Amino acid sequence: MPDIPLPQSVPLAWYLILSAILFTLGVAGFLFRRNVITVFISIELMLNAVNLSFVTFSYKFKQVDGHIFSFFVMVVAAAEAAVGLAIILTIFKNRQTLEIDEVSSLKN
Amino acid sequence: MEDAILFLLFAAIAVVCGINVVLQTHPISSALSLVGVMGALALIYLQLGGEFIAAAQLIVYAGAIMVLFVFVIMLLNAGKEQKLPRRLWVTYAGLPLLAIFIGIAAFVIHRMLPVTEGVKFGAMTHGNPQEIGRALFNIYLLPFEVTSVLILIAILGAVVLARKEIE
Numbered sequence: 001m002p003d004i005p006l007p008q009s010v011p012l013a014w015y016l017i018l019s020a021i022l023f024t025l026g027v028a029g030f031l032f033r034r035n036v037i038t039v040f041i042s043i044e045l046m047l048n049a050v051n052l053s054f055v056t057f058s059y060k061f062k063q064v065d066g067h068i069f070s071f072f073v074m075v076v077a078a079a080e081a082a083v084g085l086a087i088i089l090t091i092f093k094n095r096q097t098l099e100i101d102e103v104s105s106l107k108n
Numbered sequence: 109m110e111d112a113i114l115f116l117l118f119a120a121i122a123v124v125c126g127i128n129v130v131l132q133t134h135p136i137s138s139a140l141s142l143v144g145v146m147g148a149l150a151l152i153y154l155q156l157g158g159e160f161i162a163a164a165q166l167i168v169y170a171g172a173i174m175v176l177f178v179f180v181i182m183l184l185n186a187g188k189e190q191k192l193p194r195r196l197w198v199t200y201a202g203l204p205l206l207a208i209f210i211g212i213a214a215f216v217i218h219r220m221l222p223v224t225e226g227v228k229f230g231a232m233t234h235g236n237p238q239e240i241g242r243a244l245f246n247i248y249l250l251p252f253e254v255t256s257v258l259i260l261i262a263i264l265g266a267v268v269l270a271r272k273e274i275e
Contacts, residue, residue: 006112009226013217015156018119020213022126022145024206029130029138032202035189037135037181041142044173045129048149051165059156059227064234064243067161071240074168075255079262081173085180086269092184099189 015056022049036088036098040081047077111229114155122148133188139177146170157232160240 026049029042051070058066091103125144132138146169153162244252 006109007226008109008112009228010111010115010155011221011226013214013221014115014119015152015227016217016221017210017214018122018152020210020217021123024210024213025123025126025130027209028202028206032130032198033189035135035186037177037184037186038129038138038189041129041135041138041177044142044169044177045126045145048146048169051161052149052152055153055156055158055161058158058235059232062232062234064239067158067235067240068243068248070158070161071164071244072251072255074164075259078168078173079259081176082262082266083269085176086266088180089184089270098184098186 012056012060016053019049019052019056022046022052034100036091036100036103039100040084040088044077044081047073111155111227114229115152115227118148118151118155122152135181135186136178139174139181142177143170143174146174155229156227156235157230158235160235160237 023046026042026044026046029045030039033039033042051073054066054070054073056066058064058070088098092098095103097103122145125141125148128141129138129145132141146165150162150165150170153165
């Protein structure tokens with residue numbers, strides 16, 4: 001088995017880089033997908049990535065405030081999911097489509 | 109050593125599931141992949157000493173919010189999204205630009221944080237529910253109460269938006 005040099009403790013930067021990767025994946029999904037629900041799921045992915053940053057910095061400063069903020073983000077995400085999914089339901093009722101390009105009444 | 113192995117394992121799970129969220133064409137596959145990301149992130153929170161937040165992640169996010177998503181997907185009977193031709197520059201410029209964004213972010217993070225600091229499991233002991241509750245009901249009491257109003261408004265909004273029109 002090759003000897004991979006692993007550090008004794010995980011560098012803090014790795015967590016933040018993981019957070020950046022997840023956030024970028026969320027942005028990619030938000031931009032490239034056409035289904036309204038998938039776009040919404042990508043937004044949740046971005047919120048999760050930001051939560052990871054909060055918890056990481058909470059570890060760095062050994063304070064609990066980051067956890068509280070990430071808790072509030074979760075609460076707001078729950079409220080946002082409820083309202084957003086209700087909006088998606090309304091769109092589907094009025095237009096019978098989930099394609100995001102079809103819903104363009106506000107364009108021009 | 110064990111910390112690094114565990115972190116890499118969970119990070120790999122999170123990234124693979126995250127890529128799956130973006131690549132899957134069926135919404136239900138995306139939603140289930142997102143559950144994988146959330147589970148892996150909950151374990152990473154636990155490694156960072158956030159016991160309460162790891163539990164809340166599993167219960168609130170992976171439990172409640174994802175059930176809402178899956179319920180709506182099943183209610184709307186959402187199918188695969190159809191392939192439409194994209195503009196050429198979107199296909200060829202999008203992914204390199206995102207890769208450049210990750211690269212710049214990683215560079216900045218590496219420059220700003222000293223390398224010597226590391227995360228050891230168990231070094232952070234402030235994340236237990238006792239400490240969280242003490243902070244939440246002392247310093248953060250007003251935001252906590254405002255949040256309840258926000259959720260009430262969200263419930264009312266969801267009910268108004270999704271109700272059936274009565275003639």
